[in-house]
Amino acid sequence: MKRMNIAQVTWVENISPNMIRVRLQSETIREFPTGIEGGHLKLVIPLPEQNEKAFGRFLGGFGVRKRMRTYTVRHLYRETGEIDVDFVAHGDEGPASSWALSAKVGSFIGFSFPGHPKLKRSRSEKYLIAVDMTAFPAAAAGVEALPAHAKGDFYVEILSEDDVQPINAPSGINLHWIIKSSANDETHLVNAIRRYPLSGEESVFIAGEFETVGALRYYFRQEQTYPKDQLYISSYWKRGLIEAEHKRVKTLVA
Template sequence: MYGTVLSTTSPTPSLVRLVLGGPGLAGFAGPGPDGDTDAYVNIAIPPAGAPYTAPFDPDEVKATHPREWWPVRRRYTVRAWDAARGELTLDVVVHGTEGVAGPWARAARPGDLLVLTGPGSGYRPDPTAAWHLMVGDESALPAIAASLEAVPAGVPVVVRLLCDGPDHELALSSPGALDLQWIHRTGGAADTTALAEAVAALRFSEGRVHAFVHGEAEEIRAVRRHLLGERGLERGDMSCSPYWRRTMTDEAWRAVKRDFVAAMDADLP
């Protein structure tokens, strides 16, 4: 399956919004109005100089080409799916010229093709929860933005988001009673603890909370440890995933992520 780039915009200096459409998305089963709000697709980007072009079958490429020509796989949250128009919106975080998907997105132009599979998913704000907590950074912003739109009217939802500064903030809205705070990095050592400290400073509401905690590995681990160990959240009431890790490339992080998650799970009995 593949999408044709229809438009690209930059909602913030570090975010590229791709709108994909075209016949290559025929049969795409995007999340419906009541679907999971963290739905994601796996995109496949060929390395520079690859002897093939999109559209391609990633499995066929792996079967017929040496490893150095295999496409690089990355996972991105579906920001929006317009089934009537057949248009898929993805928000891609770009950190300079490093990585694979970010630079591809920054250079993308209408008519370019992006090969993808999915979607997969696993989270939607629980309508029976008394209130909601959503915590993350730019990498979690698309999922949090989509999730906010699914919070029932009037239900409290507390959001703490870490970013590089005011220019990196996005306008967010929700039918719920939104308590949103942006936390800005300063470039110092305190950046690594700012998110966990913001969550620790919260005064929790009464009743069961449903939490979504995604972002940088060590920051998310600290938030998770606090919520489970000190706030007494049940594991089943929290969606938690380390999307990336500071000082590591995507490839290096993917190589150790499984072990990191196992260690994180073992933090608390």
């Protein structure tokens, strides 16, 4: 298991009705490599009754995995040892969402060193991206790191029109905000991508809810026989399952 550290919350902001930005600070974050934005990391959510000392002991013991969830580095501020993590606020059923909803300056959380960003660079600098709000931080950070001449289309499925966020994308990347008609409507994003005029040169990045991602995985792999080295397709969560259960199902299909 990755080594876990403790970070303090230095800022909390509701960046849209369904997304909370939490800024985390730790000396360890100063060691994160530059360009790590868009990489994912593990967070360990404290139990409500734990103070920081008890949480520190908990991080080294059993039961940690039950409180571990996967999130993304949205921004890195190396000089101050801070990162922004953007949480979809999907209620208090899950420990991570519930923690973010009540996080305040001085709250604490466990975190691991992040992995590498996932958006694959395309030789032609053409991109097709389709994500929901959980994968928006990974995709947006990837797009913001692209060269100014990059081109392509970036589809984002959001829960309400007020969930549109600013993004510093190259001018050749067209943003398309797709508003879900209901919580379990999985068709809009799939239909938009199925209609997309693929040139075959795009680097494709697809991530979000299991069913949507599954439909698009089938489309690219089976129907389009799209080159595997130009594809990143990954489900980030599954309706009705906690993260560990989703992970087990995911390994059967990915």
